[in-house]
Amino acid sequence: xxxxxxxxxxxxxxxxxxxxxxxxxxxxxxxxxxxxxxxxxxxxxxxxxxxxxxxxxxxxxxxxxxxxxxxxxxxxxxxxxxxxxxxxxxxxxxxxxxxxxxxxxxxxxxxxxxxxxxxxxxxxxxxxxxxxxxxxxxxxxxxxxxxxxxxxxxxxxxxxxxxxxxxxxxxxxxxxxxxxxxxxxxxxxxxxxxxxxxxxxxxxxxxxxxxxxxxxxxxxxxxxxxxxxxxxxxxxxxxxxxxxxxxxxxxxxxxxxxxxxxxxxxxxxxxxxxxxxxxxxxxxxxxxxxxxxxxxxxxxxxxxxxxxxxxxxxxxxxxxxxxxxxxxxxxxxxx
Amino acid sequence: xxxxxxxxxxxxxxxxxxxxxxxxxxxxxxxxxxxxxxxxxxxxxxxxxxxxxxxxxxxxxxxxxxxxxxxxxxxxxxxxxxxxxxxxxxxxxxxxxxxxxxxxxxxxxxxxxxxxxxxxxxxxxxxxxxxxxxxxxxxxxxxxxxxxxxxxxxxxxxxxxxxxxxxxxxxxxxxxxxxxxxxxxxxxxxxxxxxxxxxxxxxxxxxxxxxxxxxxxxxxxxxxxxxxxxxxxxxxxxxxxxxxxxxxxxxxxxxxxxxxxxxxxxxxxxxxxxxxxxxxxxxxxxxxxxxxxxxxxxxxxxxxxxxxxxxxxxxxxxxxxxxxxxxxxxxxxxxxxxxxxxxxxxxxxxxxxxxxxxxxxxxxxxxxxxxxxxxxxxxxxxxxxxxxxxxxxxxxxxxxxxxxxxxxxxxxxxxxxxxxxxxxxxxxxxxxxxxxxxxxxxxxxxxxxxxxxxxxxxxxxxxxxxxxxxxxxxxxxxxxxxxxxxxxxxxxxxxxxxxxxxxxxxxxxxxxxxxxxxxxxxxxxxxxxxxxxxxxxxxxxxxxxxxxxxxxxxxxxxxxxxxxxxxxxxxxxxxxxxxxxxxxxxxxxxxxxxxxxxxxxxxxxxxxxxxxx
Numbered sequence: 001x002x003x004x005x006x007x008x009x010x011x012x013x014x015x016x017x018x019x020x021x022x023x024x025x026x027x028x029x030x031x032x033x034x035x036x037x038x039x040x041x042x043x044x045x046x047x048x049x050x051x052x053x054x055x056x057x058x059x060x061x062x063x064x065x066x067x068x069x070x071x072x073x074x075x076x077x078x079x080x081x082x083x084x085x086x087x088x089x090x091x092x093x094x095x096x097x098x099x100x101x102x103x104x105x106x107x108x109x110x111x112x113x114x115x116x117x118x119x120x121x122x123x124x125x126x127x128x129x130x131x132x133x134x135x136x137x138x139x140x141x142x143x144x145x146x147x148x149x150x151x152x153x154x155x156x157x158x159x160x161x162x163x164x165x166x167x168x169x170x171x172x173x174x175x176x177x178x179x180x181x182x183x184x185x186x187x188x189x190x191x192x193x194x195x196x197x198x199x200x201x202x203x204x205x206x207x208x209x210x211x212x213x214x215x216x217x218x219x220x221x222x223x224x225x226x227x228x229x230x231x232x233x234x235x236x237x238x239x240x241x242x243x244x245x246x247x248x249x250x251x252x253x254x255x256x257x258x259x260x261x262x263x264x265x266x267x268x269x270x271x272x273x274x275x276x277x278x279x280x281x282x283x284x285x286x287x288x289x290x291x292x293x294x295x296x297x298x299x300x301x302x303x304x305x306x307x308x309x310x311x312x313x314x315x316x317x318x319x320x321x322x323x324x325x326x327x328x329x330x331x332x333x334x335x
Numbered sequence: 336x337x338x339x340x341x342x343x344x345x346x347x348x349x350x351x352x353x354x355x356x357x358x359x360x361x362x363x364x365x366x367x368x369x370x371x372x373x374x375x376x377x378x379x380x381x382x383x384x385x386x387x388x389x390x391x392x393x394x395x396x397x398x399x400x401x402x403x404x405x406x407x408x409x410x411x412x413x414x415x416x417x418x419x420x421x422x423x424x425x426x427x428x429x430x431x432x433x434x435x436x437x438x439x440x441x442x443x444x445x446x447x448x449x450x451x452x453x454x455x456x457x458x459x460x461x462x463x464x465x466x467x468x469x470x471x472x473x474x475x476x477x478x479x480x481x482x483x484x485x486x487x488x489x490x491x492x493x494x495x496x497x498x499x500x501x502x503x504x505x506x507x508x509x510x511x512x513x514x515x516x517x518x519x520x521x522x523x524x525x526x527x528x529x530x531x532x533x534x535x536x537x538x539x540x541x542x543x544x545x546x547x548x549x550x551x552x553x554x555x556x557x558x559x560x561x562x563x564x565x566x567x568x569x570x571x572x573x574x575x576x577x578x579x580x581x582x583x584x585x586x587x588x589x590x591x592x593x594x595x596x597x598x599x600x601x602x603x604x605x606x607x608x609x610x611x612x613x614x615x616x617x618x619x620x621x622x623x624x625x626x627x628x629x630x631x632x633x634x635x636x637x638x639x640x641x642x643x644x645x646x647x648x649x650x651x652x653x654x655x656x657x658x659x660x661x662x663x664x665x666x667x668x669x670x671x672x673x674x675x676x677x678x679x680x681x682x683x684x685x686x687x688x689x690x691x692x693x694x695x696x697x698x699x700x701x702x703x704x705x706x707x708x709x710x711x712x713x714x715x716x717x718x719x720x721x722x723x724x725x726x727x728x729x730x731x732x733x734x735x736x737x738x739x740x741x742x743x744x745x746x747x748x749x750x751x752x753x754x755x756x757x758x759x760x761x762x763x764x765x766x767x768x769x770x771x772x773x774x775x776x777x778x779x780x781x782x783x784x785x786x787x788x789x790x791x792x793x794x795x796x797x798x799x800x801x802x803x804x805x806x807x808x809x810x811x812x813x814x815x816x817x818x819x820x821x822x823x824x825x826x827x828x829x830x831x832x833x834x835x836x837x838x839x840x841x842x843x844x845x846x847x848x849x850x851x852x853x854x855x856x857x858x859x860x861x862x863x864x865x866x867x868x869x870x871x872x873x874x875x876x877x878x879x880x881x882x883x884x885x886x887x888x889x890x891x892x893x894x895x896x897x898x899x900x901x902x903x904x905x906x907x908x909x910x911x912x913x914x915x916x917x918x919x920x921x922x923x924x925x926x927x928x929x930x931x932x933x934x935x936x937x938x939x940x941x942x943x944x945x946x947x948x
Binding site: 016018045046047048050052055062063066067068069070071072073076079080081082083084085086087088090091108109111112306309310313314316317318319320321322323325326327329330331332333334335 | 367371373566568569570571583584587596615616617618621624627628631633634635636637639640657665751754791792793795796797798803811
């Protein structure tokens with residue numbers, strides 16, 4: 001449907017006048033470029049976009065987007081963004097965060113924003129390292145990670161962001177990879193059109209402190225190691241040569257020379273049990289890394305429910321006047 | 336009966352009992368009745384932090400004090416004339432504070448061996464004569480009397496005995512000649528549909544009233560005439576409710592939607608509860624996952640053009656500190672309320688203190704000045720909240736509003752303001768820039784130094800803010816050394832210019848003399864009462880009460896210099912006095928008490944007398 005008021009933008013309209021200051025070769029460049037390229041396709045006025053970030057390399061993102069932006073404090077972007085969304089539910093509010101910002105110091109806000117189904121689009125740039133503080137292990141780093149802070153190897157078990165989000169009652173959970181540009185664009189679009197809180201985990205390469213963390217998913221043999229899950233489609237990967245079959249709750253990789261598509265697990269993004277199973281394939285020794293929309297369901301959002309509470313209170317009681325409230329209750333007059 | 340009526344100017348009574356005895360409710364009813372018959376009054380609820388400490392324990396004692404008068408009064412009174420002690424623990428805790436010669440009304444049915452032991456009494460104080468030397472003791476078997484009064488009411492004995500607080504209330508209504516109708520109406524409304532409860536409580540209250548009338552134990556009744564208050568319409572109000580109303584009035588007058596984001600904490604939670612019920616005013620309340628999210632959500636709402644407010648108490652402010660710095664840096668308007676309580680750490684959650692002044696002034700990293708205003712009385716919380724909102728919006732700055740546990744829960748008769756007469760609050764969002772011009776989010780107003788408020792959704796004003804230092808005017812990220820120094824100065828200067836908006840300082844008493852009592856916040860009442868008493872004795876003492884602590888009023892230095900001595904009473908170890916001493920190089924003396932209670936007027940009088948002989 002075409003609307004005479006729908007603005008026609010190009011990528012350039014979403015570029016700010018600030019020079020981008022990430023390290024040359026950083027995965028963030030690709031994510032920024034793809035976001036700027038995808039935004040014009042939404043047909044939404046530029047002034048209605050707000051980008052809110054925390055602290056870290058990825059959190060510089062709002063400075064480079066020609067939209068309203070707020071570079072807040074470490075971990076708190078979902079909380080600030082929630083205030084923005086409640087104050088004006090007509091805005092399209094995006095949170096840009098990283099694995100340290102969003103899952104470590106900001107884990108609490110991350111969890112609660114998703115739980116409330118606040119209509120925020122959360123882009124979690126996961127590079128499995130602290131970049132801005134120069135290379136300490138993060139809550140998504142693999143066990144045994146050797147960094148300046150862990151010369152003998154890290155002891156912590158990493159978080160699995162999609163599993164965490166599903167556990168927090170998220171209504172939209174997706175994963176993509178910085179170098180899978182077309183896929184990244186699709187995920188941004190899906191997130192934008194999802195009415196409710198959405199998480200896109202974006203695997204992002206930090207070429208300075210954690211180079212090639214996702215090489216298996218971006219190198220020439222990537223199709224052997226990644227499965228792109230698509231709603232209603234059987235789980236095939238490795239260019240159609242392999243598939244995933246479900247035996248009870250256990251997923252196994254099967255050779256497509258010996259199986260037909262009918263044998264395979266079919267993705268249903270509205271199935272929460274299945275979403276938990278797929279999320280558990282993350283960093284699995286045998287199963288491919290899942291990308292795509294893992295889970296998506298519609299539920300009432302916090303922001304729209306807040307609007308209807310206010311509307312129905314006004315309908316029931318009439319719009320309040322402060323003077324009436326002041327004069328209510330037990331009052332007496334001195335003459 | 337041969338009872339005599341004695342007319343007195345004022346009385347202080349205290350209800351004390353176990354947490355489960357309904358003392359706050361009893362005090363509340365006495366207060367409403369007393370307010371409606373036109374006395375001036377001031378109350379001090381004092382309850383434990385535990386919802387239900389072990390029954391009968393000292394820790395579980397809950398008390399409610401009311402001071403009422405035919406004169407203009409400012410405090411809930413120092414020592415009570417009458418103590419109602421519902422159990423031994425209540426007597427033990429409060430006995431030492433009763434005025435010598437005062438009256439103690441005791442529920443003797445609760446003075447069992449077990450309760451006496453629990454309260455730490457070796458022998459029954461009712462039998463050993465220890466009380467009779469100093470007080471008039473009126474022992475009443477309240478449990479037995481309410482049981483008899485409620486005979487025939489279909490209620491289990493356990494519930495019947497729970498009406499004993501209404502028996503005590505009836506006794507006090509008789510003693511001070513108060514009508515019972517308002518309380519009856521309240522019972523009917525509160526327990527609508529539970530006729531048995533209404534009946535039992537009414538019977539207990541009348542039983543108490545009639546018992547006092549019939550028995551020889553009460554020889555004198557007291558009359559406290561109506562107070563002569565300025566003309567107007569009045570209601571009784573506590574501080575947290577007044578604060579909430581002040582914020583709502585500011586929302587209506589500014590035309591901005593009120594957004595409240597906060598996390599439950601004693602003694603501030605009632606502000607959240609109160610605002611949450613006002614959805615039909617368009618108020619949006621967000622109970623956040625923690626204190627930090629509470630303030631962060633209001634930073635977001637402020638960025639988006641709401642009147643944004645959070646409220647908490649000391650520990651919550653400690654958590655909000657970093658975000659308050661962000662609010663200073665991004666120069667967004669909001670009101671941050673600290674209902675102070677005893678600290679440090681969890682401290683004394685239900686007791687009052689003024690020990691968060693330093694935290695309000697200095698509790699952030701970097702040079703992070705922000706305006707700080709403190710309310711003086713429960714009713715003044717309305718005006719302080721309104722003023723905090725007005726200044727925040729005019730100067731585009733976060734403002735800290737300090738109240739305290741005493742103001743929050745204490746109440747007083749309050750002349751209802753006319754909303755039309757409140758100072759106007761004019762807010763203008765910037766609507767755009769001329770073609771070809773660049774929007775300057777940090778270009779300041781020449782008079783106030785405030786920056787423009789550009790809210791998302793307005794075309795052409797897309798801009799970015801954040802915690803990194805801003806270049807003057809453009810608001811771009813800047814690491815330039817000279818720019819940083821300049822911005823630090825500008826942020827301070829902006830706060831200083833609020834001096835131009837502050838009312839002239841009012842001196843109560845002569846403009847020069849022996850002693851100036853300089854106070855801030857909830858100690859107003861004690862200081863004003865003390866000065867009135869000292870004036871009766873022709874002492875050369877004046878009182879100045881400070882409302883804006885940051886910035887301090889322009890004229891304060893000239894006032895201070897005209898007095899030989901300056902006394903600063905505070906419920907902390909001397910936080911305001913340090914500011915006064917460093918700002919004005921004056922040898923001020925402190926009166927410091929940190930025991931979770933308001934400073935008494937008599938203590939201030941005593942201190943002044945020691946100073947000037």
